[in-house]
Amino acid sequence: MLYRLKKSGYQAHLVGGGVRDLLLGREPKDFDVATDATPEQIKAAFGNARIIGRRFRLVHVRFGREVIEVATFRSMQFQQEKQSDEGMILRDNEFGSIEEDAMRRDFTVNALYYNIADFSVVDYSNGMEDLECGLLRLLGDPETRYREDPVRMLRAARFAAKLGFNIEAATEEPIARLAHLLGDVPSARLYEEVLKLFVSGYAVSAFEKLRHYNLFAQLFPQTEEALAHEEHEFPLVLVRKGLENTDRRLAQDKPVTPAFLFAVLLWEPLRRIARELEEADGLPFYQALQQAGDVVVARQVQQVAIPRRFSTPMREIWTLQARFHNTKGKRPHRLLAHPRFRAAYDFLLLRAESGEADPELAAWWTRFQEQQGLDPKGGGKAAEGSKRRRRRRPRKRPAQ
């Protein structure tokens, strides 16, 4: 791939997380290529290429099942009309030199280029040194860089969690102060970032970092509120255990679904509203859960979008919690046949383990499944929902 570009007379470099992770001896998730060829020239050099993106145009080149993202070097020039009042970059398509491209990247450790012409690592910003010290340092003035793109605050927390790096002091200082700027980021983009934070195998650590930097409250204000005011331990325990489960499943290459993840993250605010509806309006638990679900989801999607294919099963996981209380007659058999039974049962176990639900009830359902010849632990039909693990498709945010 790189050689094809080179043969066509262009510069070609590997860049970004792929280079960083290789140098750290970790398995890279994917590779990005930076070149001085324009998107049209890249497309001309490869038959199997597609130009994508509006905010930043790049080319996807397909190699069998892999897709490699190829981007043209971008320039430093900001054009006034392309920035919002807060200094946020709205479009970013000026081509430039490799030096300029390096300065537009986020962290020094993400701005290392592997040059295939002579197999050297090109480092314009002491990224190698930071890599060795385990430091995340933003290029340029941190506050300006966060204002350009507030998602860089989430990226700081994410890489700190993923790599176990520290955030360098000047890069760290503005975060809590500027966290509110995430309110200006489109909810669909935040959804993508939330997935990267919580379904990449280091969710527990990402959660701690996000809370520490006041970023979690920007993503899940209702949850933060419920956790902060909580007189009991169990809501926090539930979230932690839920995230631990997710990390463990990913480590074992088992499927995880965003539906279950969001069900965990939003359960406590939902439970509180449902309890109020039960007590004040005398609603049955099932209806209370349903109505509380409407409220919690409507508020949540103002921050972080949740696609319907996940919010629908998420709500089923919630409402089925009420049906677990029916253990008489035919009803348990009907519940067992529900397509979301598995995920809802796993959720009940999580509630029981964290001390919120009755462990006896959870044990009853475990025994009931065994009596029916089912394996309560088995990933029988669809463990934790129905979605296979997301394909390894580069679904990422291009660089600034």
Ligand code: ATP
């Ligand atoms: P991951 O391991 O999650 O893939 P990554 O560093 O490769 O980490 P990507 O989102 O794939 O992250 O981005 C690739 C590269 O593009 C980054 O390494 C960085 O150089 C640049 N980049 C991505 N997002 C931004 C941003 N918001 N601002 C500046 N540069 C960015």
Ligand code: MG
């Ligand atoms: Mg990457």
